[in-house]
Amino acid sequence: AWTLLTVYYLQVGFDGAPLLPPLQGFRMVSRMVVRHGGGDDGKWVAPAANCAVAQMSVAALFCRFINFYSRGMSWQSEAVSVRLGRRAQTAASSMVPQSEESKRECCLSVEDPFEPERNLGTCVTPLGMTRLREELDRADALLESGCTWTELLEPWAPAGRDEEDGADDADEPSKVVHRD
Helix, strand or coil: CHHHHHHHHHHHHCEEEEEEEEHCCHHHHHHHHHHHCCCCCCCCCCCCCCCCCCCCHHHHHHHHHHHHHHHHCCCCCEEEEECCCCCEEECCEEECCCCCCCCEEEEEEEEEEEEEEEECCCCCCCCHHHHHHHHHHHHHHHHHCCHHHHHHCCCCCCCCCCCCCCCCCCCCCCCECCCC
């Protein structure tokens, strides 16, 4: 699913200048998924080689990827669809009950490009989705503060969820816990 998240970001993460076309824009793939409909009608145009987006370094793309999924993605209503290559609404079936009070937590909605009715994100639990969002938010905050790549990539676990520390800090805000 990380590959699909990356491709989707490169399709929709830039205003007016997508770096990749919808999946059906690739000749080799279009015959395999055409029976499912949707997607682009072949009018996608690659960005000019001299445009700012096409000139971005891998590091800059990574920083914007983190920022996109931390701040720019509407997890409650948006589905990742590389087949369509544009922002799309998620199906209500991706909602999973979080508590007895019928609160609902949105789980990851990633469309299988070859079987669009299949959500590849169904294996992500509400707790897993919370952890994913915490990690994206943590990485975004670190990048915003100008951290080094070493600091960004240090292993950590939110306080209260690290089985090794033995303490239950669930009521405290998440802190960076370094593992040796």
